[in-house]
Amino acid sequence: MPETSIGMAPQGQAERAKFEQELQRIVAAGDAARLTLRVLGALAFRTHCPQFGYLQEKMGRSYTDIDFAAYARDSKGIRALMAGLGYAEDKEVFVVSEGSRAIFENPQSHIHVDVFYEKLDFCHVIPWNGRLEMDSPTIPLAEMVLEKTQIVQINEKDVIDMIMLFLEHGLGEDDREIINIKRIAKLCAEDWGLWRTVSMNLEKIDKLAQNYDTLNSEHKARVSSQVGEALRLMEAEPKSMAWRLRARVGDRVKWYKDVDEVK
Amino acid sequence: MAQLVKDLMHPGIITCQADMTLGRVAEVLIEQHLHALVVADRDGRLLGVLSDFDLMAAEWLSSDAKSLEAMRTMTAGELMTTPVDSVEAGMPACDAAQKMRSGGTSRLIVIERGKPVGIISTSDIVASMMRARPLGRMNVADVMSRAILVCREETPLCSVARAMTDAQFRSVLVVDAMGRPLGVVSGFDMLAYCGEDGCAEATAGQAMHEMLTIRPDASLREAADMMIQHHHHRLVVVDPEENEAMPVGMISTFDIVFEMAHPSSVWQQ
Numbered sequence: 001m002p003e004t005s006i007g008m009a010p011q012g013q014a015e016r017a018k019f020e021q022e023l024q025r026i027v028a029a030g031d032a033a034r035l036t037l038r039v040l041g042a043l044a045f046r047t048h049c050p051q052f053g054y055l056q057e058k059m060g061r062s063y064t065d066i067d068f069a070a071y072a073r074d075s076k077g078i079r080a081l082m083a084g085l086g087y088a089e090d091k092e093v094f095v096v097s098e099g100s101r102a103i104f105e106n107p108q109s110h111i112h113v114d115v116f117y118e119k120l121d122f123c124h125v126i127p128w129n130g131r132l133e134m135d136s137p138t139i140p141l142a143e144m145v146l147e148k149t150q151i152v153q154i155n156e157k158d159v160i161d162m163i164m165l166f167l168e169h170g171l172g173e174d175d176r177e178i179i180n181i182k183r184i185a186k187l188c189a190e191d192w193g194l195w196r197t198v199s200m201n202l203e204k205i206d207k208l209a210q211n212y213d214t215l216n217s218e219h220k221a222r223v224s225s226q227v228g229e230a231l232r233l234m235e236a237e238p239k240s241m242a243w244r245l246r247a248r249v250g251d252r253v254k255w256y257k258d259v260d261e262v263k
Numbered sequence: 264m265a266q267l268v269k270d271l272m273h274p275g276i277i278t279c280q281a282d283m284t285l286g287r288v289a290e291v292l293i294e295q296h297l298h299a300l301v302v303a304d305r306d307g308r309l310l311g312v313l314s315d316f317d318l319m320a321a322e323w324l325s326s327d328a329k330s331l332e333a334m335r336t337m338t339a340g341e342l343m344t345t346p347v348d349s350v351e352a353g354m355p356a357c358d359a360a361q362k363m364r365s366g367g368t369s370r371l372i373v374i375e376r377g378k379p380v381g382i383i384s385t386s387d388i389v390a391s392m393m394r395a396r397p398l399g400r401m402n403v404a405d406v407m408s409r410a411i412l413v414c415r416e417e418t419p420l421c422s423v424a425r426a427m428t429d430a431q432f433r434s435v436l437v438v439d440a441m442g443r444p445l446g447v448v449s450g451f452d453m454l455a456y457c458g459e460d461g462c463a464e465a466t467a468g469q470a471m472h473e474m475l476t477i478r479p480d481a482s483l484r485e486a487a488d489m490m491i492q493h494h495h496h497r498l499v500v501v502d503p504e505e506n507e508a509m510p511v512g513m514i515s516t517f518d519i520v521f522e523m524a525h526p527s528s529v530w531q532q
Contacts, residue, residue, distance in 0.1 A: 248317075253330045
């Protein structure tokens with residue numbers, strides 16, 4: 001895993017604070033405008049992990065942008081909100097993505113904001129439908145897990161975020177400070193490809209966590225236990241006929257989209 | 264007396280080797296008029312079942328040239344469902360139906376004295392249900408086919424021919440965009456388009472004949488009378504309260520003769 005990959009570089013306190021303060025400014029403005037705007041990405045993990053969030057800085061995980069999830073019905077409101085906050089939109093992205101994504105840039109701070117409407121659509125599709133109301137100011141913890149584990153070529157920054165999350169939050173069947181593993185298991189039981197990627201990455205996260213000197217043995221055991229339980233519950237979830245049929249074909253046929261195809 | 268699995272099953276098992284390609288499996292299914300093949304090893308031991316539904320995976324996953332190539336090389340043994348679900352030949356058929364429902368499977372291998380002797384499928388059980396009817400003189404609603412094959416006026420006649428052949432129906436009801444009945448296309452109507460060119464160009468609207476309608480509560484005698492008087496082989500059954508609505512069924516000469524041949528019919532007493 002290259003240490004110079006995006007999101008992995010030493011980052012000073014002032015630079016981190018710049019992103020964190022800007023996030024708070026956008027979230028406060030979004031709340032005031034009654035927009036459903038939820039944070040994802042590195043800042044969501046930092047926000048949701050008050051106890052273990054320090055690991056990001058300690059392990060060299062840096063902020064590069066601010067990502068949000070939103071519903072398409074709010075796209076006009078979000079455009080107006082971001083313009084009011086001094087951001088310029090790259091309108092071509094919204095058009096080319098058929099309204100599923102918007103990118104804003106602040107010419108003063110050079111902070112880049114990405115908004116994903118209705119779904120996250122990279123290696124697999126993670127739909128927001130009705131889920132953004134389950135948590136605030138971030139997307140629900142289950143979607144945070146899926147956001148990271150749906151990436152086939154998962155990288156170090158994603159692994160660090162996931163380790164933090166597993167140390168901070170237990171598994172359960174609701175969304176109140178708990179990773180809703182039932183939601184993850186249900187989505188994976190409908191789509192073999194998603195199951196394949198998520199389970200592969202969970203195993204990878206556990207394996208890599210054991211090699212970090214920054215983590216003590218208790219932390220490593222906790223990550224292992226959480227991953228093991230998540231995999232067990234995903235396995236136990238009843239699978240659809242399509243899932244079982246797809247499973248028989250297995251890795252012979254590609255089960256994910258290349259990220260470059262959707263960018 | 265309750266029917267047993269061995270009363271309804273198809274005797275004998277048609278097998279294929281585990282290394283047969285999916286393309287060849289498709290050919291065998293069509294040649295043998297089957298919905299599934301049992302996959303067996305060279306010693307005849309049953310390994311799994313491969314159904315026409317499983318074969319859908321080949322089309323479903325061949326989204327690009329690379330995937331198509333992977334699926335083209337996949338074999339029956341790789342795609343089959345395992346283990347093989349089975350039932351005892353002497354088991355009541357309703358127990359087999361329950362086993363299919365709970366297992367989400369459409370067919371079971373029938374075993375007798377430890378050896379496979381046949382296959383029972385949902386179609387076999389459905390066919391047995393059609394015989395469960397009360398004794399007595401029937402009316403149109405009791406005998407008519409409630410499931411009917413329909414198409415629109417603009418449907419090409421070659422598509423109508425395919426649907427009739429696949430579904431083993433002898434006529435198709437032609438409806439408009441709202442489901443209102445317009446006419447009937449029978450096999451006889453299609454004879455006029457037997458030439459290759461005629462069939463390729465013609466539509467159901469051109470080939471259909473005027474339909475005769477009858478009420479569901481009409482007697483079979485009334486139906487027979489209408490068919491004979493007008494020399495029609497089938498009648499469209501409509502709800503008298505909703506003449507323009509989608510018909511509730513169709514009744515044919517075959518339906519009436521089938522009823523006459525039924526052991527519980529007055530004609531067999």
